[in-house]
Amino acid sequence: MPSYRIDRINEDIRKELSQLIRNLKDPRVQGMISITRTETSNDLRYCTVYVSPLDKRDVKEVIKGLKSASGFLRRELGRNMSLRYTPELTFVADDSIERGSRIIQMINDISAQDAEKAAASAPEEGTPDHD
Numbered sequence: 001m002p003s004y005r006i007d008r009i010n011e012d013i014r015k016e017l018s019q020l021i022r023n024l025k026d027p028r029v030q031g032m033i034s035i036t037r038t039e040t041s042n043d044l045r046y047c048t049v050y051v052s053p054l055d056k057r058d059v060k061e062v063i064k065g066l067k068s069a070s071g072f073l074r075r076e077l078g079r080n081m082s083l084r085y086t087p088e089l090t091f092v093a094d095d096s097i098e099r100g101s102r103i104i105q106m107i108n109d110i111s112a113q114d115a116e117k118a119a120a121s122a123p124e125e126g127t128p129d130h131d
Contacts, residue, residue: 010038012081013047017089020076021066028065031055036094040087047087050094059093066091 014035021033032054040047053062066073070089078086 006040006042009044009083010040010047013040013049013077013087014038016077016080017049017073020073024065024069024072026065026069028058028061029069031058033062034097036096044083044085044087046090048090048092050092050096052094052097056098063091063093 014037017038018035021029021035034052034054036050036052038047038049049066051062051066053059070091074086074089077089
């Protein structure tokens with residue numbers, strides 16, 4: 001049986017962290033940073049936060065900055081949310097956006113190849129029929 005409560009908590013944690021990350025003073029955690037999803041354990045003790053920065057070159061630095069700010073983020077999360085336990089936060093780089101765009105590009109390439117094959121095998125229009 002699916003746990004809708006965990007899904008709601010994951011979404012609430014994602015929203016709260018998105019707001020909190022904007023206010024961090026750490027220079028490593030600047031720019032556009034998206035929290036793509038969060039996964040909280042059933043006992044609410046641990047939460048894995050999947051992060052995707054806009055600038056892909058700084059992924060490791062952003063993760064280091066978030067790990068160093070995890071205590072502050074956890075404390076603020078505990079203040080803003082009413083949970084029995086405030087989960088321990090673990091930050092992980094998420095490459096699902098890159099994978100998704102790569103899959104879309106592959107689909108577009110295949111579609112273009114199919115269109116070229118269909119155009120090459122179709123009879124030319126505009127040639128008069130000799131009856």
